[in-house]
């Protein structure tokens with residue numbers, strides 16, 4: 001054995017996401033309170049919690065739209081072992097599907113779905129003026145649209161797409177980089193029942209293809225069997241964290257929401273209703 005080799009524990013891949021006592025303020029309020037959380041590469045995670053508990057803040061923190069307070073000591077946020085990222089490299093590693101992105105694209109009138117995917121390579125809402133948009137990039141964009149069942153939408157203006165259609169385009173945009181992980185913030189809002197089911201099936205396929213899923217959701221039935229860990233947030237703190245069968249109980253969810261709720265199992269899926 002090479003005596004200079006690092007001990008085995010140090011040779012593990014860095015975690016996908018690591019928060020170390022991350023404190024985040026929005027306005028004058030602390031909305032994430034010293035949250036420590038490690039998500040390993042390949043570990044599919046769902047994050048749930050009541051409105052305003054800090055789920056989107058968590059996503060924006062990972063995505064460098066918000067920053068944690070600097071307090072000395074270890075960096076409060078690392079992604080793939082790095083605390084400093086430029087936005088282009090980060091987007092390539094961590095695909096994002098979030099409501100803000102959906103809202104922004106739904107108002108852009110002169111951009112095709114294919115262009116929306118292409119400009120994702122430049123981490124922007126527009127293709128920068130002198131950006132090198134090669135035929136190879138366009139081919140990757142079209143392939144990603146096909147994979148997201150949105151190939152037929154490539155030439156359509158994004159602003160003319162329905163909610164579900166635009167969501168598929170955004171998933172294609174996130175996947176075009178072949179990211180290690182997808183950060184999905186309430187990805188099925190506005191989708192009809194069929195589109196939602198199709199989306200959930202897409203999640204399963206992505207997970208099986210090795211893309212780590214970090215899914216923020218209000219819907220227990222989106223927690224696909226591949227997701228082996230659930231984090232509950234309450235008032236900016238981790239309220240529970242563990243395997244779905246331990247965390248998604250009637251008692252824990254009733255305590256989380258402060259209402260009598262009942263969790264039922266339907267095969268590998270969970271459903272939430274009133275007790």
Ligand SMILES: Nc1ncnc2c1ncn2[C@@H]1O[C@H](COP(=O)(O)OP(=O)(O)OP(=O)(O)O)[C@@H](O)[C@H]1O
Pocket residue numbers: 026027028031049050051052053054055056057058
């Ligand atoms: N721009 C802002 N300025 C001030 N406070 C904000 C801002 N955005 C969010 N907040 C507050 O931060 C807290 C966390 O909001 P966040 O959007 O992270 O919650 P969430 O869990 O994603 O909620 P929801 O389920 O409603 O989407 C809330 O109290 C919210 O009011």
